[in-house]
Amino acid sequence: MINVFQPALGPDELAAVASVFEDSWPGLGERTTAFEAAFAEHLGVDPRTVLFVNSATAGLFLAVEVLGLGPGDEVVLPSVSFVGAANAVCSAGARAVFCDVDPRTLNPTAEDVERALTDRTRAVMLLHYGGLPGDVERIAAMCEARGVRLVEDAACAVASRVGERACGTFGDVAVWSFDAMKVLSTGDGGMVVVRDPDAADRARRLAYHGLRHQSGMSASRSVSRRWWELDVEAFGRRVVGNDLTAAIGLVQLRRLPQFVARRREIASFYDRALSGVEGLEGPPPVPEGHTSSHYFHWVRLEPGERDRVAADLLERGVYTTFRYAPLHRVPAYGAQGVRLPGAEEAAERTLLLPQHQGLSDGDVKHVAEELVSSVTGRPEAKGGRP
Structure with a gap:
């Protein structure tokens, strides 16, 4: 997995x-x-x-x-x-x-x-x-x-x-x-x-x-x-x-620059491999002047498709998830009745892909190929090497 x-x-x-x-x-x-x-x-x-x-x-x-x-x-x-x-x-x-x-x-x-x-x-x-x-x-x-x-x-x-x-x-x-x-x-x-x-x-x-x-x-x-x-x-x-x-x-702090550099490579590969795939939208680019730790890498799917794709990928040996579930929906916090459309849309459409410095090039390519296959029925993914 x-x-x-x-x-x-x-x-x-x-x-x-x-x-x-x-x-x-x-x-x-x-x-x-x-x-x-x-x-x-x-x-x-x-x-x-x-x-x-x-x-x-x-x-x-x-x-x-x-x-x-x-x-x-x-x-x-x-x-x-x-x-x-x-x-x-x-x-x-x-x-x-x-x-x-x-x-x-x-x-x-x-x-x-x-x-x-x-x-x-x-x-x-x-x-x-x-x-x-x-x-x-x-x-x-x-x-x-x-x-x-x-x-x-x-x-x-x-x-x-x-x-x-x-x-x-x-x-x-x-x-x-x-x-x-x-x-x-x-x-x-x-x-x-x-x-x-x-x-x-x-x-x-x-x-x-x-x-x-x-x-x-x-x-x-x-x-x-x-x-x-x-x-x-x-x-x-x-x-x-x-x-x-x-x-x-x-x-770990001494190794942090290499960790982030590897994560940046993986994020770039996902962006290339998944661009232009119908029904799939990647995260927005990091704004000019901003530096990301690339902790999460996420994609957006149609609400009815997200859960199906997540289950499909799990069967194919790829674990995905969504973090973090909207807190205004948690009864303990007393926010019942509050509508936050952006958070609610994100919760229905967002899927986090594997993203960590321990992933091999083969792992990353496999994730991208399986995701494209699940979304479109086609096995191929673009992007070259991570």
């Missing part, structure tokens, strides 16, 4: 894990700090504002807490988004207000976001769908002008940029995912950037039980004569990362 997502792990990652075993310390330590510093350099931000956590979902919950969102507050987010984003908002007692998306890019425009704003809006939580930066510049400017906080859910956008500026550096808080399906994978894990250094310090404390200082050997020479005593400033949790996963992350 050719999978949609798959990490690329090898001997360098294994050697990094072995070195952690040799040091007999898999917990939070020097490698975690080194990974945070390396990721800060990747983004071009102050390393003091970067925090490695155990998942992007934990990072989203942390973002909501750091921004002080709660009952009476509204948070606007695209309906085509991950369930963890809405859960983070609603678990704090705030209200998730879903905005529409462009049915081809699956990202919201500034106008989509603006239509959802009210005088109760405290924040916007923006996803970069499939690694496309989207309308982030205009949305960030609009949020700043209105005094609304911006959270960037950059889970799909680890190498995405607008010009020279990295996705995740436009908002007040940003979150990345390093789970087993992502471009850069640590198995589980995520990164949080909080632009304001004081708020970043608070986020770091909340991520480790709300302690002002961590107890233990690291504090024994810097805190007090009784370093084991506790100073709890807030009721936090333990969502920090560790040296075992950070060691993998350091290797």
Whole structure:
């Protein structure tokens, strides 16, 4: 079976894990700090504002807490988004207000976001769908002008940029995912950037039980004569990362440029092989000046055809899917009766093809040929070599 997502792990990652075993310390330590510093350099931000956590979902919950969102507050987010984003908002007692998306890019425009704003809006939580930066510049400017906080859910956008500026550096808080399906994978894990250094310090404390200082050997020479005593400033949790996963992350970050380059090759091949096929539409081109992480590659089919083609491909050994199901249709979020035609169209027509750096040229050609065959009944696909 050719999978949609798959990490690329090898001997360098294994050697990094072995070195952690040799040091007999898999917990939070020097490698975690080194990974945070390396990721800060990747983004071009102050390393003091970067925090490695155990998942992007934990990072989203942390973002909501750091921004002080709660009952009476509204948070606007695209309906085509991950369930963890809405859960983070609603678990704090705030209200998730879903905005529409462009049915081809699956990202919201500034106008989509603006239509959802009210005088109760405290924040916007923006996803970069499939690694496309989207309308982030205009949305960030609009949020700043209105005094609304911006959270960037950059889970799909680890190498995405607008010009020279990295996705995740436009908002007040940003979150990345390093789970087993992502471009850069640590198995589980995520990164949080909080632009304001004081708020970043608070986020770091909340991520480790709300302690002002961590107890233990690291504090024994810097805190007090009784370093084991506790100073709890807030009721936090333990969502920090560790040296075992950070060691993998350091290797993956060094390999990230080659990962993205391979994904770009695969996306270009799909575009060539599938262009002009009746009943099949590829994703829009990446806009001039934008850089995509190429996390997803999707096609659009007629609504009645999408599910048939997905089932047909599964029988042919090609796994496809759709992410993310529109959240305004989920009863738990209380948005029944809301109509968002762009998100609804995307949910009926979009199909994600296998897209990861572990795909061989033969895999990619097979996916394209089977897709063309399923859609048209013809076995051939164009495009040459990936």
